[in-house]
Amino acid sequence: MSLSGLVVVVTGSRRASELARIIISFGGIPYVAPTIGIEVNQGVNEEAGSFAYQVLKEKVDYAVFMTGPGVYSLMSAARNLGIEKELIQILQQVTVIARSLKPKDALAMHGIKTNIVPKDNTSKGIAQLLRGLGIAGKRVFILWHGSYSSELKTELEVEGAQVFESSTYMYSTDLKENGAQILKTMGYEYIPPEETKVLKLIEDISIANIGAITFTSPPAARELFKIASQHGLNESLLTSLNRGVIVVAIGPSTRKALEENDVHVDVMPTMYKMGSMIKSLCDYLDNEGSPKMQKSF
Numbered sequence: 329m330s331l332s333g334l335v336v337v338v339t340g341s342r343r344a345s346e347l348a349r350i351i352i353s354f355g356g357i358p359y360v361a362p363t364i365g366i367e368v369n370q371g372v373n374e375e376a377g378s379f380a381y382q383v384l385k386e387k388v389d390y391a392v393f394m395t396g397p398g399v400y401s402l403m404s405a406a407r408n409l410g411i412e413k414e415l416i417q418i419l420q421q422v423t424v425i426a427r428s429l430k431p432k433d434a435l436a437m438h439g440i441k442t443n444i445v446p447k448d449n450t451s452k453g454i455a456q457l458l459r460g461l462g463i464a465g466k467r468v469f470i471l472w473h474g475s476y477s478s479e480l481k482t483e484l485e486v487e488g489a490q491v492f493e494s495s496t497y498m499y500s501t502d503l504k505e506n507g508a509q510i511l512k513t514m515g516y517e518y519i520p521p522e523e524t525k526v527l528k529l530i531e532d533i534s535i536a537n538i539g540a541i542t543f544t545s546p547p548a549a550r551e552l553f554k555i556a557s558q559h560g561l562n563e564s565l566l567t568s569l570n571r572g573v574i575v576v577a578i579g580p581s582t583r584k585a586l587e588e589n590d591v592h593v594d595v596m597p598t599m600y601k602m603g604s605m606i607k608s609l610c611d612y613l614d615n616e617g618s619p620k621m622q623k624s625f
Contacts, residue, residue: 329610331356334539336609337529339363339548347542347602354606359538361529362522363551376405379471379494380415386492389466390458391419394427398471398495399434416440423461427454428579428600449600450581455483464488471495526555533568540574540595540609544602546585549577553589566590574612578605 331354338347341362348358380402383391393399406412419440426432427449432442446457458468468484472495481491530552532538543549556565566589569575575593577583579600583593595612597604 329607329614330354331606331610331613333357334613335359335537336606337361337538337541339542339552340544341548343544343602347544347606350602350606354610356539356606359529359532361525362548363526363555364545364547375494376402377409379469379492380406380409380411382492383418383469384411384414386467386469388418388422388469390423390425390461390463390468392425392427392454392458392468392470393431393435394470394472396430396434399431399438402471402494403438412438425454425457427581448580450584451480452483453580455480458484458489459487466490467492469493523555526552527559527561530556530559530561530565533573534564536568536572538573540576541569542576542578542605542609543582543586544578544605546581549582549585549589549591574609576605576609578602 331351334356336351336356337359338344338351339362340347341364344360344362348360351358403412403415406415416438419435423443424435424440425444425446426435426442428445432445435442444457446453448454448456463484465488467490470480470491470493472493481493484491529538533541553562553565556562570590570592574595575586575591576595577586577593579596583596586593595605595608597608
């Protein structure tokens with residue numbers, strides 16, 4: 329099982345160095361060009377603190393955590409307000425849903441058990457999960473990641489739930505200093521995004537210098553096309569990705585974001601982890617006869 333010298337793009341920022349090492353361990357050549365960073369909202373401590381107090385005040389039935397940095401920001405605010413222990417105690421008594429393993433791990437660091445990680449971690453999948461649990465008359469708390477969608481709240485309210493939401497950061501094509509500090513404190517070996525590198529990546533994709541491209545979050549995919557569109561390169565990028573590059577998505581929500589941009593996803597692992605993602609790419613390469621595989625070498 330080997331990538332056999334295939335050039336594999338890393339578009340994530342938070343764990344870019346880690347993914348690059350995994351690619352090397354499988355015999356590939358990492359091409360690191362992050363497309364996304366995070367920017368902490370102004371007044372983040374006030375907003376996170378308000379959300380924490382709300383969790384303590386209201387009778388919580390379900391708590392949904394979309395992302396690891398969001399968990400970290402919430403707990404940091406609670407600690408500064410002197411209510412961290414109380415907040416943890418409350419969350420230990422409710423049904424906790426983590427969108428993926430990242431927020432699950434972040435919650436575990438604070439002694440909070442995750443009850444459910446949905447197989448379909450899109451907003452639609454989470455809504456379907458909660459409907460199955462019975463949410464009429466229930467209070468649902470949602471701590472969002474950087475890409476907010478009203479779809480989830482709307483669907484839950486139709487089912488009779490009372491929904492409370494908050495977000496502590498937004499995605500950005502720059503990695504702002506305040507966002508970088510959160511990632512550093514959480515132990516991420518982040519690499520900040522640079523638009524010039526992304527434009528060079530788009531150029532290399534168009535001239536067939538790239539074998540495969542990995543996406544570990546929906547925003548990483550969306551921001552790539554946002555930058556391409558700003559420079560009139562959207563159509564050429566789409567054509568190149570669909571004709572000559574193996575496109576790899578780490579999970580359903582990331583695949584959905586790519587498909588929304590008309591990109592065909594070739595590889596998605598059954599376990600939504602980086603190591604499994606690269607193993608799945610190796611399996612794909614072993615499947616001789618794939619047109620994209622032939623064009624990638």
